[in-house]
Amino acid sequence: MESQDRVVKISLLAGLGVVLYTVENFLPTPFPWLRIGISNVAILLALYTFGFRGALWVFGLKILLGSFIAGRLFSPFFFFALGGGGVSLMIMGIAKRLFSPPLSIVGVSMLGGVSHNITQLFIAYLLLFPYPQLLFLVPILTLLGLATGSIIGIISLMVLKRLEWKRREYA
Amino acid sequence: MWKRSGYNPLRYFALADILLFIIIFSASLLSLLLAKALSPRGERVVVETEKGEYFSLPLSKDTTIYAEGPLGKTKIRIENDRAFIAYSPCPHKVCMRMGKIEREGEVIVCVPNGVIVRIIGKGGLDGITR
Numbered sequence: 001m002e003s004q005d006r007v008v009k010i011s012l013l014a015g016l017g018v019v020l021y022t023v024e025n026f027l028p029t030p031f032p033w034l035r036i037g038i039s040n041v042a043i044l045l046a047l048y049t050f051g052f053r054g055a056l057w058v059f060g061l062k063i064l065l066g067s068f069i070a071g072r073l074f075s076p077f078f079f080f081a082l083g084g085g086g087v088s089l090m091i092m093g094i095a096k097r098l099f100s101p102p103l104s105i106v107g108v109s110m111l112g113g114v115s116h117n118i119t120q121l122f123i124a125y126l127l128l129f130p131y132p133q134l135l136f137l138v139p140i141l142t143l144l145g146l147a148t149g150s151i152i153g154i155i156s157l158m159v160l161k162r163l164e165w166k167r168r169e170y171a
Numbered sequence: 172m173w174k175r176s177g178y179n180p181l182r183y184f185a186l187a188d189i190l191l192f193i194i195i196f197s198a199s200l201l202s203l204l205l206a207k208a209l210s211p212r213g214e215r216v217v218v219e220t221e222k223g224e225y226f227s228l229p230l231s232k233d234t235t236i237y238a239e240g241p242l243g244k245t246k247i248r249i250e251n252d253r254a255f256i257a258y259s260p261c262p263h264k265v266c267m268r269m270g271k272i273e274r275e276g277e278v279i280v281c282v283p284n285g286v287i288v289r290i291i292g293k294g295g296l297d298g299i300t301r
Contacts, residue, residue, distance in 0.1 A: 102187035110191060136206050139199035146195050153188075 009165060010046060010054050017042030017062035022069050036148045037116070039066065043089060044109055044156040049165060052093040059089050076127070083123045088116035105160060106153035113149020117141040213275045213290030216254045218247055221285025230254065230273065230290065240284030247288055254288055256281065 021039035039062055047055035063082055067073040092112040100108060121141050125134050218226040220238045228234060230252050237244045243260035253271040259281050266281035275292040 099187075103191060104188055107188040107191045110188070110195065114195060139203040139206070142195060142199040146192065146199075150192065 006050060006054070010050055010057050011061075013042045013046045013050075013054075014058045014061035014065075016045075017058055018065045018069070021062055021066035025070050034144075036151060037113070038152065038155075040085075040088075040109070040112065040152050041156045041159065043085075044092070044105060044112075044152065045159060045163070047089075047092060047096060047108075048105055048156075048160055049163070052097075055089060055093065059085055079127075080120050080123055084116040084120040087119040088112040091115040104153075105157050106150060109153025109156060110146055110149040113145035113147075113152065114142050115145070116149075117145035207274070210274050210276070211292055212252070212273055213277070214293050215291050216247075216249055217287075217289050217291055219287045219289075227291075238284075238286045240281070240286050242284045245281055245284050245286045247286075254290065255279070256286075256288065259284060259286075 017039045020042065024035060024038050042062065043055050043059050046058040063078075063085060064073070067075075067078045067081065070077075072078055089112070092108050092115075095103065095108045095111045118138065118141060121134060121137055213230055216226075216228045216230055218224075218228075218236065218238050220240055222239065224238065226236055226238070228236065228249060230249060233250050235249075235257070236247050238247060239245075240260075245256060245260070245266075246258040248255055248257040253273040255271040256266045256269070256279055259266050261281055261283035263283070266279055266284075266286070269279045272279055272288070272290050275290055278287065278289040280287050
């Protein structure tokens with residue numbers, strides 16, 4: 001069923017995701033865990049042009065290749081990224097399907113950012129620090145996810161508006 | 172796909188997104204404030220200085236204590252179940268502006284004069300062990 005054209009474009013988006021993921025790893029941040037997650041632009045674009053399955057492909061390829069290049073495939077970081085990204089992708093897929101007429105890609109991205117952070121906190125609670133005090137971080141991480149999700153969403157919207165493919169084939 | 176439903180998501184960066192943003196933003200801000208308000212009140216005030224002096228006083232009794240640092244004496248006041256720095260010889264007086272503390276784990280630090288004031292709870296748990 002997958003047309004050749006579709007396979008090529010999904011691969012292109014996956015490549016974009018891997019590059020953004022790798023480049024972001026090199027950027028210095030005040031805290032190692034504070035990242036905007038710019039590679040999620042590729043996932044959002046895939047979600048809006050090729051649907052959930054396309055986004056799943058882009059996410060899987062991005063996380064495998066990106067972690068491989070960063071040298072942390074199957075390390076704890078990898079599972080944090082896998083868990084956060086996976087849950088956030090599921091939430092975004094559901095949000096797009098159920099609420100995307102009122103919400104745009106920006107709103108969907110906000111939900112993705114928030115769910116990504118909350119999932120990572122939950123994984124940290126399960127694997128690293130089993131202290132209930134970690135619950136106090138939920139509102140802070142929600143605010144951070146809201147901010148990064150909005151930025152990613154606005155970037156994705158700007159790209160999507162200029163993307164030729166969607167006009168010709170998917171619009 | 173979008174044409175068929177007559178819906179163009181690109182025109183839709185508007186009301187619903189902004190509403191969602193406001194809802195999530197205010198909900199997390201509210202729970203942040205609520206968490207602060209609900210965290211337990213402390214029992215004792217612990218004052219530590221650079222030289223290793225250590226005071227532990229009940230928060231319930233109004234007193235004034237002086238902690239000796241390299242720049243001089245820092246005046247710490249306990250009043251109405253709250254602790255604050257009433258006077259400090261340090262240049263910027265940041266510690267004097269850090270307000271009054273009363274909840275478990277709250278801390279006032281005067282870096283130049285090497286004074287730490289913190290609140291601990293009943294079990295002796297403080298913000299660091301937590």
